[in-house]
Amino acid sequence: MALRIHRGALAALLLLLVVHAIDAARAPEPRLEMVTTAASGGAGHTAGRARAAASTGCASWRLGVETNNIRGWYSIPAECRGYVSDYMFGDQFRQDCAVAAREAAAYAEALELAGDGSEVWVFDIDDTVLTNLPYYADTGFGAEPYNATYFDEYVANATAPPLPEVLELYEKLLALGIKVVFITGRHDYQREPTVKNLRSAGYHTWEKLVLKPSSLTLGSSVVPYKSGERQKLVDAGYRIVGNMGDQWSDLVGAPEGDRTFKVPDPMYYVG
Numbered sequence: 201m202a203l204r205i206h207r208g209a210l211a212a213l214l215l216l217l218v219v220h221a222i223d224a225a226r227a228p229e230p231r232l233e234m235v236t237t238a239a240s241g242g243a244g245h246t247a248g249r250a251r252a253a254a255s256t257g258c259a260s261w262r263l264g265v266e267t268n269n270i271r272g273w274y275s276i277p278a279e280c281r282g283y284v285s286d287y288m289f290g291d292q293f294r295q296d297c298a299v300a301a302r303e304a305a306a307y308a309e310a311l312e313l314a315g316d317g318s319e320v321w322v323f324d325i326d327d328t329v330l331t332n333l334p335y336y337a338d339t340g341f342g343a344e345p346y347n348a349t350y351f352d353e354y355v356a357n358a359t360a361p362p363l364p365e366v367l368e369l370y371e372k373l374l375a376l377g378i379k380v381v382f383i384t385g386r387h388d389y390q391r392e393p394t395v396k397n398l399r400s401a402g403y404h405t406w407e408k409l410v411l412k413p414s415s416l417t418l419g420s421s422v423v424p425y426k427s428g429e430r431q432k433l434v435d436a437g438y439r440i441v442g443n444m445g446d447q448w449s450d451l452v453g454a455p456e457g458d459r460t461f462k463v464p465d466p467m468y469y470v471g
């Protein structure tokens with residue numbers, strides 16, 4: 201009996217090994233071919249393979265960006281312009297946002313709140329609660345240099361749409377009794393269009409809206425400013441239960457908040 205089971209298990213294991221060996225023998229071939237022979241195939245195949253190889257490379261690049269492995273970059277790789285465009289306008293970006301918002305909502309719903317109104321959730325604004333996709337779609341999805349004149353016009357216009365998944369999360373947090381604080385890299389002189397834009401996009405209430413003092417010099421890291429503003433909240437008696445942004449510089453630097461959530465953004469890097 202014991203021997204029979206043993207034999208059966210052995211047979212199963214052998215079968216697994218054979219299947220695995222066949223898989224291993226088959227699987228890498230097309231993958232290797234795709235990467236190494238893109239330049240030498242027939243004309244039609246070459247274009248397809250080059251596109252596939254670029255797409256694979258761009259997917260790896262995006263993962264590197266999202267995990268903060270790739271830092272300090274000024275524009276997206278030129279060959280990834282089409283990839284980033286497809287990502288931003290396709291289902292993947294919205295699905296990725298939905299996962300972030302869903303996890304954040306599940307976390308918030310499970311919190312034990314003090315019930316004294318001291319819990320706050322910190323949100324970044326640009327490409328977190330509002331999307332600047334209209335601006336970026338017009339400027340190469342981050343492939344072209346940042347145009348401050350155009351972006352200032354875009355902000356003054358106050359027409360940035362909300363990120364729907366984040367707006368939904370915002371409503372859930374308010375319903376739970378968690379207050380919302382916006383800490384943005386936008387300057388204090390942009391308060392009026394920012395308030396107008398938040399309201400028209402559906403963000404109707406907040407505890408605080410913190411904008412960057414114009415005296416802060418451009419080009420320096422926003423981490424001291426953003427973490428400093430979070431420290432002020434803690435000093436004032438608030439508990440930061442959550443913190444959401446599209447840049448790692450929104451999320452690092454003590455006090456970070458009890459949990460942080462990153463919204464995807466493959467279009468630009470803010471240190």
Ligand SMILES: *[C@@H]1O[C@H](CO)[C@@H](O)[C@H](O)[C@H]1NC(C)=O
Nearest residue numbers: 344345347348349350351353
């Ligand atoms: C930047 O934007 C402004 C305003 O839209 C435009 O006039 C200008 O041509 C742009 N500059 C570049 C280099 O694209």
Ligand SMILES: *[C@@H]1O[C@H](CO)[C@@H](O)[C@H](O)[C@H]1NC(C)=O
Nearest residue numbers: 334335350353354355357359
């Ligand atoms: C400003 O808003 C108008 C009307 O919605 C739009 O046509 C225009 O492209 C916007 N300009 C910028 C710079 O966002």
Ligand SMILES: [Mg+2]
Nearest residue numbers: 324326327446
């Ligand atoms: Mg942002």
